[in-house]
Amino acid sequence: MRPAKKSTIARTCVCLAGLAPALFATAADGPGWRFERSLTLPDHEDEALTTVMFDSAIYSHTRDDLADVRILDETGAETPFLVRTPSTTEPRRVRNRWAASDPQARPLEDGGLEVIVSRKETDPVPNGLTLVTPLKDYERQVRVFQRGAGEEWIPIGQPGLVFDYSRFLDTGSADVRFPESGARTFRIVIDSVTEQQESQLMELTRRTGGDSAPERQERIVVNRRPFRIDRIEFFREIEQQQSTGPERKAYPLPEFTVSQNAERRETLVTLRTSREPLLTLTVRTPSRNFSRRVRVEIPDSRPTAPERWRSIATGSLTQFDVSGLNRSELEIGIPDTRSEEYRLVIENQDSPPLEIQAVDVQGSIREAVFIARPEARYRIAYGREDAEPARYDTAAIRAALDQRPATMEAVLGAEQPARGGPPVKPWTTLLSDPWILIPAIGLLGLLLTAALVQAARQIPAAAPEGAPRDAESGRLGEPE
Numbered sequence: 001m002r003p004a005k006k007s008t009i010a011r012t013c014v015c016l017a018g019l020a021p022a023l024f025a026t027a028a029d030g031p032g033w034r035f036e037r038s039l040t041l042p043d044h045e046d047e048a049l050t051t052v053m054f055d056s057a058i059y060s061h062t063r064d065d066l067a068d069v070r071i072l073d074e075t076g077a078e079t080p081f082l083v084r085t086p087s088t089t090e091p092r093r094v095r096n097r098w099a100a101s102d103p104q105a106r107p108l109e110d111g112g113l114e115v116i117v118s119r120k121e122t123d124p125v126p127n128g129l130t131l132v133t134p135l136k137d138y139e140r141q142v143r144v145f146q147r148g149a150g151e152e153w154i155p156i157g158q159p160g161l162v163f164d165y166s167r168f169l170d171t172g173s174a175d176v177r178f179p180e181s182g183a184r185t186f187r188i189v190i191d192s193v194t195e196q197q198e199s200q201l202m203e204l205t206r207r208t209g210g211d212s213a214p215e216r217q218e219r220i221v222v223n224r225r226p227f228r229i230d231r232i233e234f235f236r237e238i239e240q241q242q243s244t245g246p247e248r249k250a251y252p253l254p255e256f257t258v259s260q261n262a263e264r265r266e267t268l269v270t271l272r273t274s275r276e277p278l279l280t281l282t283v284r285t286p287s288r289n290f291s292r293r294v295r296v297e298i299p300d301s302r303p304t305a306p307e308r309w310r311s312i313a314t315g316s317l318t319q320f321d322v323s324g325l326n327r328s329e330l331e332i333g334i335p336d337t338r339s340e341e342y343r344l345v346i347e348n349q350d351s352p353p354l355e356i357q358a359v360d361v362q363g364s365i366r367e368a369v370f371i372a373r374p375e376a377r378y379r380i381a382y383g384r385e386d387a388e389p390a391r392y393d394t395a396a397i398r399a400a401l402d403q404r405p406a407t408m409e410a411v412l413g414a415e416q417p418a419r420g421g422p423p424v425k426p427w428t429t430l431l432s433d434p435w436i437l438i439p440a441i442g443l444l445g446l447l448l449t450a451a452l453v454q455a456a457r458q459i460p461a462a463a464p465e466g467a468p469r470d471a472e473s474g475r476l477g478e479p480e
Helices: 002-029 056-060 395-402 426-431 434-457
Strands: 035-040 048-053 069-073 081-084 087-099 101-107 113-118 128-132 138-147 153-155 160-164 175-177 185-190 194-209 212-226 231-246 249-251 255-261 266-272 278-284 290-299 309-322 325-329 331-337 341-347 358-363 367-372 378-382
Touching: 048 395, 069 367, 081 395, 128 185, 160 175, 266 358, 278 341, 290 331, 309 331, 367 378, 367 395
Parallel strands: none
Antiparallel strands: 035 378, 048 367, 069 378, 081 367, 087 231, 101 113, 113 185, 128 175, 128 231, 138 153, 138 160, 138 185, 194 212, 249 358, 255 266, 266 341, 278 331, 278 358, 290 309, 290 341, 309 325
16 A cells, blocks of 8 residues: 555655646736726728717726726737826816016196006016005006107006005005006006095093193094005916816715614614725705714724724705705715725714715716727726736826816727636636735645655665565564
């Protein structure tokens, strides 16, 4: 029986030794692209900037950084692309300021003030100016002129009013707007630069003497205050489109369950999503006249996390409908988050729990932008845990996007297993998990060591020269 046992041990060693490279190869190679979808593009004759918007199916099978997404052409070659988050914009006025040059002032006979200023050749073309003054409680009319071809002064626009009403209200304006002017020299006329201002304090004098009735005198102090100007600034206002935040999209209603934590007097609403990038959660409830604190939590996958859930946002749910007061604030904003599971924790205290009908979700948009060639056919492949982030040359795409051009939209086809990629098997996925792979390699090492030790024990010891041996077994004989 000894030879059979030796043969079994040898076969075990060979199998274990052969399994180790397979394990490492599995961990290194990993699965290929799991899914792909065709992209349908409008007909076009030239290269065109094209966008494809990701949907819930793509989000559910990709990583947070979307590094496991590729756009392939009909030959299987990768097409450079970038992922962007579209944002909404609105027009806003942007002001550029600079100081006027060479100010020269001269009082006028009617009590006004004339100021001559100029702008440098390198300065922008202004469409307004500001009189910077430390004064409060004033009102002045200002006229602006430009020098004509014959050295005469030509009015620019309508007279403006600079004012400060701090005595009554925190409001004021020191700006004077006028049409764009390419003139280099401007004349500013400020009317009535000296004013009489009554003191806010009244001086009272009371005299008494003899049998005469007391005499009371009142005096009001009047100050003559010049209109002090520290400096004059030109400005140019232009309208620009500025981002107001990511563009939002409503995603499918998530599955949810509602439970009650009686001990902590909380309502727990657990949501399951397809890992879309969410920004808001809005609770639908028929309950009325309440205001409850709420926090949003997601699973905490860190090994050292003290609890399974971690909070990402807090807020309040409010709905009033009483005595003509109608107020509904049921939306909770959260950071841009991709999680498969969310939990709303509503603090009830001693009040009855709210009735939850549904939770609406909105989130940002992710889209791939690439340059599509005419007559080329494209598809998008995604879902690969070991994929490295692609490093494409996207300078041309970014430069084109800066010009805000019109783009083509590609339509996603049906999801199907990726062609040419190895099928995703349960054991392959498990072996790609380091929490399973490392213990498996350790166990493999222990088994291999035990097999080698057992094999070593079966090797007969070397016999001294001339020692007798058993003829059948080959073992050393007993000395005579």
